[in-house]
Structure formats: structure tokens, C-alpha cells
Amino acid sequence: xxxxxxxxxxxxxxxxxxxxxxxxxxxxxxxxxxxxxxxxxxxxxxxxxxxxxxxxxxxxxxxxxxxxxxxxxxxxxxxxxxxxxxxxxxxxxxxxxxxxxxxxxxxxxxxxx
Amino acid sequence: xxxxxxxxxxxxxxxxxxxxxxxxxxxxxxxxxxxxxxxxxxxxxxxxxxxxxxxxxxxxxxxxxxxxxxxxxxxxxxxxxxxxxxxxxxxxxxxxxxxxxxxxxxxxxxxxxxxxxxxxxxxxxxxxxxxxxxxxxxxxxxxxxxxxxxxxxxxxxxxxxxx
Numbered sequence: 001x002x003x004x005x006x007x008x009x010x011x012x013x014x015x016x017x018x019x020x021x022x023x024x025x026x027x028x029x030x031x032x033x034x035x036x037x038x039x040x041x042x043x044x045x046x047x048x049x050x051x052x053x054x055x056x057x058x059x060x061x062x063x064x065x066x067x068x069x070x071x072x073x074x075x076x077x078x079x080x081x082x083x084x085x086x087x088x089x090x091x092x093x094x095x096x097x098x099x100x101x102x103x104x105x106x107x108x109x110x111x112x113x
Numbered sequence: 114x115x116x117x118x119x120x121x122x123x124x125x126x127x128x129x130x131x132x133x134x135x136x137x138x139x140x141x142x143x144x145x146x147x148x149x150x151x152x153x154x155x156x157x158x159x160x161x162x163x164x165x166x167x168x169x170x171x172x173x174x175x176x177x178x179x180x181x182x183x184x185x186x187x188x189x190x191x192x193x194x195x196x197x198x199x200x201x202x203x204x205x206x207x208x209x210x211x212x213x214x215x216x217x218x219x220x221x222x223x224x225x226x227x228x229x230x231x232x233x234x235x236x237x238x239x240x241x242x243x244x245x246x247x248x249x250x251x252x253x254x255x256x257x258x259x260x261x262x263x264x265x266x267x268x269x270x271x272x273x274x275x276x
Contacts, residue, residue, distance in 0.1 A: 001232060001235065001236065010225055011206050014130060014131050014203045014206050014207050014210075015132070015207070016130070018210060018220065019219070019222045019223070019224060019225070021209050021213055021219060037198060037202065042209050042213070043219070044213065044217050044219060045217045045218035045219050046216050046217040047216075048216060049214050049217075065234075066228065066229070067228060069227055072219075078208075078209060078212045080206070080208060080209055081201065081202065081205055082202050082205055082206060082209075083127075083198055083202035085199070086127065086199075086203065088225075089225065089230045089232060090230065090231055090232055090235070091228045091229070092228070092231065103258075103259065103262055104265070104266065107259070107263050107266055111266060111267075
């Protein structure tokens with residue numbers, strides 16, 4: 001199964017020491033290698049991280065499919081490229097309105113950083 | 114209807130962990146894909162000790178990640194880009210974990226069990242319902258939408274200065 005723009009996925013620890021980490025896929029089929037590699041932004045449940053300037057708050061039941069563990073925060077400053085086979089599962093999918101807030105945070109970071 | 118290749122394969126984890134001799138040796142061979150090296154030469158160019166290099170290369174060969182000819186190891190040129198992408202992905206995933214806070218519910222073991230997978234229900238989705246979801250999460254014209262967001266931000270900033 002390939003993953004889609006807005007999917008909330010879990011990424012296992014390459015060292016196998018810690019539980020997997022959640023992230024949201026922000027790339028789409030117009031990006032090179034989509035389906036083989038995805039651009040993801042990290043997600044945290046840490047209120048401390050949620051207080052940082054560019055964190056995007058997402059409510060537990062906000063996704064259009066599935067749910068989050070709790071009120072969570074997308075971290076645009078922690079963006080990485082992950083291979084399809086390094087993703088374990090898909091747990092939720094963000095709606096367009098959520099992705100728009102994330103886009104706005106990226107734009108703010110680029111323009112004002 | 115044709116199925117995406119990702120629907121037909123298992124997402125097996127990469128059989129090499131970061132910060133190991135196997136990782137160092139494979140990275141070295143991928144970076145120098147035009148050449149083959151003996152274990153001794155690999156040891157000379159990496160942090161791997163000469164005594165460990167032969168065993169390390171034998172393990173990589175058994176895992177099917179490198180080729181061997183006349184005691185020399187190399188990566189297949191056709192596979193070098195794929196291997197490089199996997200190594201880059203491992204590095205990227207490692208950074209995600211290094212950036213992650215400890216005071217986080219997502220750092221608790223078993224959090225995935227409280228947030229069920231939607232993989233199965235997605236597989237059952239018909240093309241029609243999938244299109245409906247795509248319509249919700251895909252902007253009609255992402256470029257124009259991005260321009261509008263940037264304009265909105267600039268207006269916010271201008272208004273903020275006036276205030």
C-alpha cells in the first residue's frame with residue numbers, strides 16, 4: 001500500500017530501542033520518488049514542544065480518517081525524507097483544513113525565519 | 114485495474130542498523146560504487162578494525178546487499194542508488210528520533226495500539242470513496258493556494274507593524 005499526502009504514519013526506530021514516532025506525509029504525487037520516498041513532518045504530543053513558535057496544534061479527533069493518540073503538534077522544523085519501507089503503518093489522515101494550517105506554518109518559517 | 118507496486122510488497126525493515134560496522138562498510142561501498150575493495154582496504158578507509166572487516170563483509174554478502182569476486186566486495190551499480198536512498202532514509206529516521214522529546218505520550222511503548230491502523234479499511238475503500246477523501250485533502254490549485262497563504266501572512270505582518 002502506498003501512503004498519501006496527509007497520512008499520519010508511524011516510523012520505527014532504526015536502532016530498535018524506542019517505540020515508533022508519528023509523522024505526517026506532506027509530499028504528494030507531484031514530488032519525485034513519491035511512493036518510494038515521502039517527505040514527512042514530525043508529530044509530538046509534548047506540550048513543551050507545542051509552545052514553540054511554528055508548532056501546529058491538531059485535536060485528537062480532527063483527522064478525516066482515524067484519530068490521534070492525544071492533542072498533538074506538527075513540527076515543521078523537523079522535516080525529513082523517509083523511504084516507503086521505513087514506514088510501519090498508517091493511523092490517520094489529516095483533512096485539508098489541517099494541512100492548510102501546516103502549510104501556513106511552513107510559509108511563516110520560510111518568510112520570517 | 115493495475116495495482117501500485119507498493120501494494121504487492123512487504124515493507125521489510127532494512128537489515129542493517131545505523132552505527133554498526135555493516136552500516137559503515139555498506140555506506141563506504143555505496144559512496145565508492147565504481148570500485149571493489151578487499152576487507153583490508155575497507156578497514157583502512159573506515160572506522161572498522163581489520164580483524165572485524167572480513168566478518169562484516171561476509172554478513173553483508175549473506176544478506177544479499179553486496180557482491181563478491183576474487184575476495185573483493187562491491188555494490189551492484191544498478192542497486193547503488195536504491196541502497197543510498199535506504200541509507201539516507203535510516204539517517205533521516207535517526208534524526209527524527211534524536212529530535213523527539215522524552216516528555217511525550219508518543220514516547221510511551223505501545224502507543225500505536227491505542228491508535229488503530231487504518232490500513233485495512235483503506236484497502237477496502239472503493240475508488241469512489243478514495244476520490245472523495247482526496248478531494249478533501251487536496252487543494253484545487255496548490256500553487257494559487259500557497260500564494261494566497263503567503264499574501265495572508267504578509268498582510269498579518271503588515272497589520273502587526275501598524276498595531
